[in-house]
Amino acid sequence: MHTIVLGVIGSDCHAVGNKILEKVFSDAGFKVVNLGVMVSQDEFINAAIETNAKAILVSSLYGQGELDCEGLREKCIERGLDKIILYVGGNLVVGKQDFDYVEKKFKDMGFDRVFKPDVDLIEVTKLLKDDIEQRFGNKDSK
Amino acid sequence: MKHIVSIDIGSTFTKGTLLIHKENEVLPGFKILSYRKVPTTTDHLAKGFFDILQSFCKEFNINQEDIEIYYSSSAKGGLNIVAIGIVPDLTLKIARITALSAGAKISASFSYKLSRKAIDSINTINPDIILFTGGTDGGNEEINIHNARMLEKLTIRPVVIYAGNEVISDKIQEILKDFRVIIAQNVLPEIDVMNPEDARSKIREIFLDTIIHGKGLDEISNRIGFMPDPTPFSVFEFVKSLPDSVEQIKKVIADVDLNLDPGIESITGIRSIKEYGLKNLKDNLSYDFKNFCLIDLGGATTDFYSNHKDTISDNNVIYKGLPEPIVKRTVEGDLGMRISSQAVVSTAREYIEKELFSCFKDEKEDSILDEFLAYIDKISKNPGYIVDFSGNNLKNESKENIYNKEVIFDRILASACILNAAIRHAGKYRKVYTSDKQMLVQTGKNLKKVRTIIGSGGYLSFMKDFTLTNFIDFGNVSNKNFEIDEISLLPEKIDYFRDDNYLIPIIANLSEKYPVESALLVLSNLIRV
């Protein structure tokens, strides 16, 4: 079973979407470590190290996602999680920006995939399984 | 009527008491018959122990075989542990909590990958036990395996208790095949589940079957057939059991007219509580002993215990980090009244200077500071030093009341130790400004609503005039820190109790078998000041 770490980053306290993600990913067969709301970058990384997580799924709903996410990839590399998969989703588009622009920005920051709020979560669970297999190979997928 | 002896072998003194157990009362209880205190003979721990035991036998004409014996030891450095974890805030934190709750002293802790340098320093420390943790179950393997390979390079062979990711416990055992490796349940099986109990009891087992031999305690255990616990282990058990015992006492006492024997009469070395013991007990039962802190202020360390379940009801507070254990012990090696007094000065210099200058307003700051530092120098070299208190009145620190400056010096030292130990034991609020309002992020244990604090240890037990509330202002500390957006979650309103006669460590030995009796005796002996 693959372990993934979940949480809402920064001082964001929107709790509802996070619970839905936990349910959907658990049902899809992941071992979900849910850190809840107001999660700092360090907390994500600490939990991922101890649990040997394959991916960190970051949510940001309140409009400051860009600021909160900056440097997360670098910190992961710094602390030995060089291979970990990073996803981000929620309300990442602020004001009149378009999604492609926002997606590129987050990808440049080192996120592997970037999602809109209305994304089909079942699709995401499948994408994640594929991504994990690609990056970590089948030997780890027991 | 059964005779019971409890002995605590401390690093400087060995203390013992002879009690009788009384079954046929409204509540079963203890009565102290005798009390002895002799210097600990470090090169032969059994000597002080048997001297005390035999003197009891002679005094009351009883056979050693008829006595039930309990004892604890903190002599020869107590139980010395090196803790290893991966992330400092996660596995290493619980490893430390676990070791401390088992009554150990942590001589070093290491996170992430052990380096060559770390191995060298473990060799030098030469601990009794290495508590090796890391990873949730099914979690990180790589770092533990690296660490096991590093530990294998040690030239010493301490017992290793492995309480990390259980998936690789076989592998760890294989790598460390030259060691005695004990596998315990993972202290952190899931990221938010703490599980210190199994590792804690494994530590105790190892202490009993291996370590006591090295400390010369086996001579005692061979002769009486009983094993000692580390002293802080016993005290931890006492702190854990007190709320339930008090509950039981209250239940009985509610419908029976209280006619109990308070348990201590006039005995050499112990202040009698015959007259006021009963009244104490009645009074004390009206205070909260479900939630409380216990401070054991010693010459070398300050131990801080709390028993309190902290529930968060405020919507503006978000808890971060591992859940705190209900019963918790922290121990501070840099805070103590004698051996560690130099360290107190470096830890709390600012506080000490402030207190000194305000107590000795008429004196030149430099000269009073020099005097104080000279005093520290003296007592750190002479850990048995006791200040002459006669004729002084600490209740009012004015010139007319204090003839001996050392009385105030000691008082300031004690305040500095307690304050810093409390701040480190308690959690914190940190202000976080979100886009619409201010929130508080809590880490650690919230003691704000805890009222009862018990002071124990040579200084706190015998210095009658030391009242915590007079000398320490927790509120002030919290507020000062709040200016920098942080607030210490220290008790707000305090009911302070003095462990008269310094009974707790010695009665704690009995609390596993006789929780209610121990609580009765301790409660009759606690004096609210």
Ligand code: B12
């Ligand atoms: C309820 C709510 C609140 C409640 C939250 C209560 C709680 N504890 O949960 C309260 C009143 C406290 C609140 C406060 C604020 N809120 Co509000 N809030 C909402 C509201 C109405 C609903 C949020 C919700 O629960 N949605 C339902 C869940 C199921 O959807 P979701 O959160 O979007 O999550 C799903 C997807 O986004 C996606 N997803 C999320 N993360 C990820 C991650 C990955 C990897 C993937 C694949 C998918 C994914 O999957 C989730 C499940 O389906 C939204 C508006 C809206 N309709 O979304 C505003 C909204 C989110 N809030 C907003 C704002 C601005 C705020 C405030 C700053 C102040 C304000 N103006 O109200 C504060 C911020 C407080 C803080 N520190 O976080 C804005 C954000 C604007 C932006 N991002 O550009 C919104 C969009 C309203 C708006 N249109 O202005 N809010």
